[in-house]
Amino acid sequence: MSRTRHRSIVNVGTTATVAVLRACEGLIIVAYLLRVLGTETFGIWALISTMAAYLLILDLGVVGALGRLLAGCRGANDIEGFNRTLSTALTLLTGAGAVTLLVAFAMAEIFPLVFHVPDHQLADVRGALLIAGVWAALYFPTSIFDVVLWSHERFDLSNLVEMPVIAIRLCLILLLIHEGSPLTHLAGIGLATNVATVVLTAACAWWVEPRLRPVPGVLSRAALREIYPIGFWFSALSVARSLTQQVGTTLVGHSLGNRAVATFTIARQLTTYCATVMLSLTQIAAPRAAVYFFGRRGDEQKILFVGGGRAATALALFFVGGFLSLGAQFISIWQGGRQDAAFVPLVVLLLGEAFPMAQGVTYSILTAMGRHQTLARFAMMEGLCTLCVAAAVVRPFGILGVCYAVAISATVFRGLCPWLLTCRLLDVTPLAYLRYAVFPVAAVWAAATAAISLTAAEWPVRGWVSLIGYGALYAAIYLPACAFIILGREALGPAKDLIRRLRIT
Template identity: 25%
Template sequence: MPLQERSFAPASVLRQCFRRLPFGVGASEGRDRERYLRAARSAACNSVSAALGFAVVVLSVSFTLPYLGQERFGIWMTISSLAVMLQVLDLGVANGLVNLVADAKTSDDHETLQRIVTRGIVLLTAIGVAAGGVLVGVMMLLDFQHLLKIESPEVAREAVLSTFTFIALFCVNIPLGGVRKVFFGLQRAWEPHMVAAIGYLCSLPLLYLCARSHAPMPYLVLCTYGVQVATAIILLVRLYMERMFRLRRGIWSGSGLRDCTALMRTGGIFLILQIGMICGNACDPLIVSHILGASEVARLAVAQRLFQAITVAMLMLSGPLWGLYADARSRGEKKFIRNTLKLSMCVTTGTALFMSALILALSPWLLKVWTGNHLDVPIELRCAAAVLAVVEAMANAFTIFLNGVSELRPQLLAVIVFCAVSVPLKICLLTKFGTVDWVIWSTIIASIVADYIVYIGLFRKRILAHASLGPTA
């Protein structure tokens, strides 16, 4: 039997499946099929990475909560949340690289692609150094014991050392985050996912060893966030081997200023969008810790992580579509965008609803197995986290579409509305009712208000025109 007849490679199976999906006609049909293949490959690799990442999240609670105690565990979760909260310090340049790289790839100009990638990474390196100086200066001015309401001076010193460790890793991760985004623009998102999976595999035994030896919090930061930062260097080496990243003299000569300006302009919009995400979730531990105390952060963290599998799974499905939307936009192929958007929103909403209901129903048993009755998570908090998981899944799928078609200004206005509603509402409701679930309900309310006013009320025609779903604005 010929070799090709005996082959049963996953790629061949995927090609057979995608022939049944609605594609374009003529030359676009082959591109549509190839885009879906790349997205499926990315989703498959992301599923491996997500499963391992979820295992790290689950086991980090089981391993460390018994010996850290509720207060120290809450502090560690607060420090861990800084990875999302401080990502705005890359000024949005990493996200701005995705569409610029996708446009350069469409033109098949390797010289332009190499120039954009190299200049973007160098710019992010400079931003990382500057961010490090700012963060260290801020740390010297803060009173951690008062800020997080820590009772023990010894625990406060441990928290400070853990935060300094995190800052060093975070500043290194700023240019490496840009490297990851380059692969999204190249429609090769599966490579960062596999590298992340390698990091999670390394973190699991390290977490176990830290738990066995009752290691202090700085070691926990190193064996989780630190390992992810270290493994990302693999991607930088790969770009160098493919001659997409080259450091040479005169790197900023010629069109260097124009490329830098384009990155900063696009990045500035992403910066404001990232600030909105911080208001949505990342600053919640700090707000809760300051108003209710660090011990309440532990309940919030466990409830959020209980439903984190939904967010991860939905990003696994929709995340790889960013580069695909950008490529289709560059070629003017609206039919692909329309079909993909419909499919993405339907699958995301249905899957998120099912998973959320299932996890909520099983949550008493899951929490008993997971935390060993070391922590009580009220049903009100679990219900709020379940609803938020569905809202976030739908919002993420739609945001990926908006990013891919470079429709950033409506997002900008939506973020402004969201921030104006979210932060005061969280502070007000937490102070009035004194239960941690209100920080999540505040996020849900602000998200719905902002989306309805901006996307449905103001920019509906303009947004849908990208997918030929409505008249051009």
């Protein structure tokens, strides 16, 4: 097995593991916090998390542009250009961190004016917002180390750092957060574990590239000319997507109250977990897409687009089918019957995210081709459409109206538009893509989802054991069939090896 293939397998394996661990951590924490904090306080915490996410848009696209530029320097073995670009980005991101801290102070004062906060929680909420602002300010300059690992395709190291941190953060929350605990304690745990992640990631970055020399205060004109043409549109893309991601929670909290935020957050969070797993797996293709583009390897770009799209579609439909057939039972058991109303919003959001989740490789290809401007325009149109439609329907139609606004905008502007653009750029007909990448997988998905839904209707889920059993049955039906469609005869290789070894034994 080649070194590149081995590295890709390790990257996929560790990334999938981290994505699953994050999802499990989130499921446990959400259920626990809802129980110990109560619906009202949990809704406030969800809004604080939303405000913290808004702060992360202030990097002006430098982080996104840096990854692409460092990958190019590495491909050209230009360590001088690598360090020059990295140092310039560090200086810019340090300034962004300082601005972020000032914005966080202002946000802490404005928050109680926009959302309902009980008088006895005002100081606690402001403190939690300031802690979140401190982390956002630290995130910008320290994110360069994660980008260094990204540019070297060392996702495995990033993931190995993340795994123990996830476990430690979960244990700290379960041990230290109880009924009546202040939100500042919760924010402090997040800050401490994030700082630990940064320190370990920096050590890994220097181990991978000992010649790394980031110098704060350096501003290279050549590096600025490279960063800002890309960074401007990366910034627009980042801002638009972040606003789109958070606008639903903000509108629900402002118009419907903190309890409605909790219900919407359940549906939104489960959808986000699925999208995060997909993003974690498909971003592995980003450095390879950059290599193919800069190397003018058009045929390999087409193979990556169609073959990667087929694998991404299979994974996206796996999540959608699982929640369609077992989502209602899962939410009921997970939340003890307190948030059953979140199932229908979850279905709407997941159906809207299905095609966008399947286009993760498409996004990597367009980014490598320098189509940030077009992606940013799509993202801005998605955000504008979501905001306008959701604001118009939130009061008459409630949470479900907001979900439809989010879902339709995502399907059109984050799914169909980038996909059609890439088909045109790579000279792949949409029908050929659908016939090769979507239809075979969709047929397996429909059969597996129908089988599990009918079985669960005949023999209802009674608890965690039967739910896990149904989930395992769904995976056993769906995943091997999709693996055979995606890999062909190569999918039978491990089984043949096992049979051969058993015969020898």
